[in-house]
Amino acid sequence: MKGRPEQLFPLFGEMETLQGVGPKTAEHFAQLNIIAPRDLLYSLPHGVVDRRRRASIAGLELPATATVEVTVGQHRPARNKGGAYRIDLTDQDTEFQLVFFHGRSRYLTAQLPEGSRRIVSGKLELFDGAAQMVHPDYMLPLAEADEIPEFEPVYRLTHGITQKTMYKAVQSALTRLPDLAEWIDPSFKAKKNWAGWQDAMVAAHAPAGLDDLLADAPMRERLAYDELFAHQLTLAIARSVEREQPGRPSVATGKLQSKVLAALPYRPTGAQARAIDEISADMARARRMNRLLQGDVGAGKTLVAFMALLVAVEAGGQGVMMAPTEILARQHLEGLQPLANDAGVVLEILTGRDKGRDRKAKLEALQRGDIHILVGTHAVFQQDVAFHDLRLVVVDEQHRFGVRQRMELAEKGQRADVLVMTATPIPRSLALTQYGDMEVSVLDEKPPGRKPIKTAIISTERMSEVVDHLRTAIAEGRQCYWVCPLVEESEVMDLTAADARFKHLRAVLGEEVVGLVHGQMPPQDKDAAMAAFQQGRTRVLVATTVIEVGVNVPNASIMVIERAEIFGLAQLHQLRGRVGRGSAESTCLLMYQPPLTEGGRKRLEVLRQSEDGFVIAETDLQMRGAGDVIGTAQSGLPRFQIADLERQADLMAIAQSDARALMTADPDLSGTRGRAARTLLWLLRQDEAIRLISVG
Template sequence: MTGRPSILFPLFAELETLPGVGAKTAKLLSQMGIERPRDLVFTLPYSGVDRRLRRSIREVVPPATVTVEVEVGAHVPSRRKGGPARVFVRDAETEFQLVFFHARPEILARQLPTGQRRVISGKLEIFDGVAQIVHPDHILRPEEAKDLPEFEPVYPLTAGLSLRTMAKAAAASVERIPDLEEWIDPALKLREGWPDWADAIRAAHGPKGNPDLAPTAPARQRLAYDEFFAHQLTLALARSALRRGKGRPSVGNGTLQRRVLDALPFRPTGAQERAISEIAADMASDRRMNRLLQGDVGAGKTLVAFLALLIAVEAGGQGVMMAPTEILARQHLESLRPMAAAAGVRLELLTGRDKGAERATKLAALKEGKIQVLVGTHAVFQKDVDFHDLRLAVVDEQHRFGVAQRMELGAKGRAADVLVMTATPIPRSLALANYGDMDVSLLDEKPPGRKPVQTALVATSRMEEVVDHLRRAVAEGRQAYWVCPLVEESEVVDLTAAQERFRSLRAALGEGVVGLVHGQMPPSEKDVAMADFVAGRTKVLVATTVIEVGVNVPNASIMVIERAEIFGLAQLHQLRGRVGRGSEKSTCLLLYQSPLSETAERRLAILRETEDGFRIAEEDLAMRGAGDLIGTAQSGLPKFRIGDLERQAALMAVAQDDARALLAADPELSGPRGRAARVLLWLMEQDRAIRLITVG
């Protein structure tokens, strides 16, 4: 099966092929990301309206939607232009009014002839003590009323698109669904009591009441599972394609690693030793490594990554470490330098800033194998960058590197092993969604010598006390970070805020004590400001953004975060991790502006209670949702139309096991269930995954 199976063609036709959908409606739908009937099938109603016929409006408590049969009474035209016209009606027990604005009297007379019976459905409200329905949703003859659903589904809409048009287009799309062979494991389907695919679609679009709209409804659970399963199947295929791609065994002899370990003032933690042996085993096998190194702030990922790079060098090859930004790349360079010196290997940096002769020299040294470990930004990916023998690529990912980019890195065909590092502890459901194609090594212990950081909440009204505290600390020779918030959308205003804070602290603490870094500075000035702080020439560093503070200054033992309530939990946790790296007792002061909202208060309280990044991440997910947690814009996180990562986390784990088991049993997806799964991949537009099967 090379192209999309013909059974799915009707779902992938143009939207204009649906009854009642013209160019204008199609354009409105495409604003909602709906391009084809298939997308409508997967756009489920999010609520519903009870339209059951009642005897009288007295059976409901306004404001509420009500459907009643009435006798039409007198028409009272509007007194002024554009004012309300009223129509009196009477149900089995009481009289009320229908109200219309900008209505033409002759149209109203035609719709609601006095003395006749009509079924009215709409929102009943009390206005000045009078019961009324303004612009009823439905005005029907009694014989037409049987077509009104008892529970009317409500779909997401966009400006200009009516519910009626949307519902009609969705219903027409649902009529096109074929009966498909089952791709879910029969035992799982039976255990969960899930309907067949087509029945599940019909049930999800035809809810009988509110329980049918919940993520726990069997039809919705099944459809969410289909999405997760297709996604995990794609990841599992990517993983097996990477593994099929012949790896090259890289076996280290331990000499360079030993030099680094001997130079360390402490022994690695159990978690670090475990991670290194997992990585070494992967690199020694003839399959390509595709591993995620997940560790909390300060868990010692850098050491593990560098030891892995040294295995590549010991095996006679080269290693590269890639960071998403230049500042992070420089930071890696700084932290790796002493280790590279201890090991006696040549380490260089390559970024977009390298130009001309300098760049040419580096590239030549790289091609000849003289540079053993390269640190860089995505510039490392450029066409003219050739390695002599690249064995390992370490990607410091900060979430900018999605599954698609990892596939590309794999497709470079240089059989290099891949190790992705992430400093953000991620709840398991998200880790599975984003890294289901990878094996995971977890660093869940703090290295010895990391002291707990004391965290305190301080209202901004006590700013003077905070400055006094800093004055005493500076007199004792300690150093501090002061992070200013990004309050405004405009960087100019943020800059002013940071510059003002810098000036007031300089006035309070003295000339030459305070430094400033912000995003608008020329890189060279930024480097100077950072260098002054690292060397201890300045004692307090005022910074606008989080990332620029990503340096390791063991002497810095105070972190002040201004307007902490507007930062995310993970961000605050990352910032706090910048202190507590030295021998001094460290503190983190969260300055907040009162009154605090309930969520902000809960966020700050969690931070005060725990330093466990994994617990913080779980809380963050519960409070903010998956997209926000990792910044959807650059997360590479799949967008599910039905599946809900927060509420259906457990389904994702089942989907991963199921997908891996199916591929282990049927790697070509050629058996009955495998063929059904191929149709699912086409249905879910995972065409890339299908190419991966055929590549094999």
Template sequence: MSGRPEILFPLFGKLTALDGVGPKIAALMEHLDIEKPRDVLFTLPHSGVDRRPIASVREALLPATVTVEITVQSHHKPANKSRPYRITASDAGGTLQLVFFHARGDYLEKQLPVGARRVVSGKVELFDGVAQMVHPDFILKPDEALDIPAYEPVYPLTAGVTQKVMYRASRSALALAPELDEWADPALIASEGWPTWSEAMTAAHAPQSGADLSGQSKARQRLAYDEFFAHQVTLALARQSVRRAKGIENRGDGRLRAKVLASLPYAPTDAQSRSIDEIAADMALPQRMNRLLQGDVGSGKTLVALMALLVAVEAGGQGVMMAPTEILARQHLDGLQPLAEAAGVVLEILTGRDKGKEREAKLKALREGNIHILVGTHAVFQKDVEFHDLRLAVIDEQHRFGVAQRMELGSKGHAVDVLVMTATPIPRSLALAQYGDMDVSVLDQKPPGRTPVQTALVSTGRLDEVVAKLRSAMASGRQAYWVCPLVEESEVSDLVSAEQRFALLRAALGEGNVGLVHGQMPPADKDAAMARFVAGETKVLVATTVIEVGVNVPNASIMVIERAEHFGLAQLHQLRGRVGRGSAASTCLLMYQPPLTQSGQRRLEILRETEDGFRISEEDLAMRGAGDVIGTAQSGVPRFRIADLESQVRLMQVAQSDARKLLLDDPSLRSKRGEAVRVLLWLMEQDKAIRLISVG
């Protein structure tokens, strides 16, 4: 696998090798993410224009794109330069005006002499009852009219790059596309009735109708599958190399876990027990574990994670649990401490706040193995942090840690097992795209004792009623969150700021009763405000979305989200999950500013209908698209040029099982099909995979 296969050289050459693409246009095409002929191939038309000829403009439902044969009747030169140049022509059924701005009369007289027959194609509109075609796209002699495509593909454009340029470049790129050996499973090709890769490319660039442009067309399905498959082979290779890396067989004898279970006031849910068993079985294998624990808000991930950490301790090693923020790390500590005590296990925390002698003492205890389980933030990554015998790393909220950091953590111990926890239910297709290299355990039940949350929609006009409701809830000893979208009032935005709401609520509910946290506060102030709320000193906490992930205050039973229509579905679901953690009946009030947009209303209604995070995440994906649901491009979800994660989930699932089966049969991709897959990986620029094969 030394370098790119020769058969692909033309596709990875210079853009200027394509017809009609000079250095200037090549530079402009970079705005479309097009840097080489291959990228032109993977930039498919998004719509099409029907240019089949008709006898007369009268047959068309205007405005429309029309292709028609005309006879030129007369030229009307404008009196001055700012007026348009008009040419009157007739077709088989009536008259048509051709209109040109800033035109050169001598050029038009040569192109369209009076009495000549021409075929013109372009957009026709009615002005004062006269059919007009402004600047025809095509003006050809009747014997050249076959050059006009019957159905013309329409490509994405950028300033300075026209449809004609894209059309020519794509034809030229297709001519460079080689015939490649088949990398897909022949049985799949047969059952789906798919064309070969190069046939699919040719067909996708030459649609004959609107149906050919949809993701359901055979050609586009085939090309989408190829993208998914290359991506899943890459993930499967990564998974294989993790598994090949010798792990440690971590077998616990169950004594510590039994003590914890005995101390719990309730039995774990079936989903918790199943996940605990899956993880323990993985840890006992000689390969490294790489597992994702996916659970909705309040499904009891912490208990499952602790059980996994206890397996590592029972086996004679140490475990680490990483959280993205100090608040969350401390909360894990609070949640785990009583359970660890029940098991007689030493649990410590390490954050950026540990300094001097205290930090030294912790590091020494860790090196000597006197701390069994460490909870921390990314401070755990620092060079001087050494473990005596690290066996398991549990990472909370995966999307805050990159794959590189997962690897770095792995290097702290020898082949440590990795368990990633996420509280964001992820739709199946995204889980496959983002975590396809991992095995997944899902917590889809809630532990007993959690009360359902009543969700209601309230317009901002009823603010006073909401404040009155808070006052009576406070009187009966309850606590509430009040979430605002922005931190401070700005001229540009009428979104209510946390600062302003804090002032209003303090005036209404009493100075000492209301606290404030937002992202721009110094961390120490933020922690202090949270601590006062957790201790019950303040009754209402005004906050921006910093409280979204993981904060646990069982006594808080009211969540007010202001301007809820500005939040994403998943985010609203996470925020609502902060209440309903105790035994009191809980309420979530979604305050919105009327009038709501259709999608704003749909989002709020879905929340009112269901508390099932997985259903909510599927709806969110359908409404917003993959990029937005996960946030930024760095989230680890690949950008597909042709495939669409929302509508082609089934293809992604097929691609994953194909990729895993292929590597089971042919781990080093040496068979004939394996060699074809290598070419696919180069074609799809899966450099990571290529490195894994060359190392493997």
């Protein structure tokens, strides 16, 4: 099955083959990304007009759409140029007027001869106490009355396309629906009581009221599931092709791990122990590991990742840990060094700063296998970096690292295992969408000894009190982050905002005390500002959100976030996690600019009440939507035409397990249901997946 199945040909033909669509209209349709009848069918109506016939307009609350049988009365052509042409009509009980601007007598007398019976349908309004219908949508002889649908679907339009054109084109496309074999699991379909694809599509374009437009209306839900299932099937195929790549079993001996565990001042949490077991089991298998380690701020991902790296070393190989920035790479080095000392393994760092002889020596040691674990930035991608025996790649903060880089890095080792860490708790539905090809380990417990962070909501009008509070804290030897808002997505404006706050705080707290770090700075200045804060030389660090990910300053115990109401919840939660890492009581002050909207207040309240990143992320998803939670620009989320990620998370989970089950039972999709599923992939333009499976 190399090309698109023949039964789908009519749906992928030219738009001009549809009724009422000429070359010009086809161009307008392209503006809506509708280039084939199939695209038209997947553009479902978003509204419905009740055009059921009534005997009279009497008693209608105007304005309203009405469809009524009338007798045509007197024509009253416009008296002056640009005036209105009026026609008197009488229904069973009362009378009203049709109004036409620029109405042409010849046309109107032909369409609506005096004394004839007609059906008219359109919007009725009151004007100077009289009911009138301006430019009716329909005016037909009784014999043609069937052309008016009882409920007329309302579609998204663009310049040059009217509801009538759209309706006609859709009706024409619906006549081409092929009868496709069912791809949904029969027992699940029966449980949901869903119609077949063809019937669902017809019904979705014929809503009989507002209820039929809801996401959970059965025909819409069925079509949404098709989209989610096709998406998860694509990920499952990618995953199985990836897994066909032979991995190398790395079996833990526990020799090095036990040394680290013995030296720890606490016992790992249940969640950490579980994640370590899952990862070790994965690494011992003969196929490549591709796993996501998802943990909330402070859940102890570093220890889990280090234990995984030790598995690689125990098996006689090497591990590498990648960080998105030099600051984070150095921080990983500091965090891991004591653990490496306990285990007795050699840990090194490689970044863009390494030059000349120093770099050469490191590369040679790496190639000989004298360095067991390497921490680095993307500098470890460079051509001249070769490992003796790379078995595990740990990638920190996935969203800065695409799938392509994951692959590139894995190429460096003999099919090395991959572990991706993210500190952003992602709601389950989005995790399935974004990382559906990976196995997931979740750390959902806090290690002992982490103190709760006090969170307060405070108006910017009380700025001076906040500054006084800071002055006292600094005198007690504590440190503080002050995060400035992202202003209107413009870095230049952010800078002005951060700069102004920096100057203001220096003026009131003292020049040496306050540092500044922002996105526009050269990297070395940024590093220097961070280092000064980490070493305690500056006490207050004014920053735009560049500090969000992973910076660790245990002495920092106050986090001030200005204009907190314009940040996303997940982002606020990340920022708050920068404090509460030491022994001091920590506070997070969320400053808002009054007046707060209802939504804004609700979001900040969620933060005040909860420190659970997963609860916060779910709330964020409900309140803002999927694109915003992950950041639309780099979200990599598929654009579904019918499915609604926020409201249909449960369907996504079912789609994932169903897709994986189908791939396990029928890896090359050649069985009856497998072939039907291939047709679905073609129908939903997932041709990539089909190519993968033909290759695989």
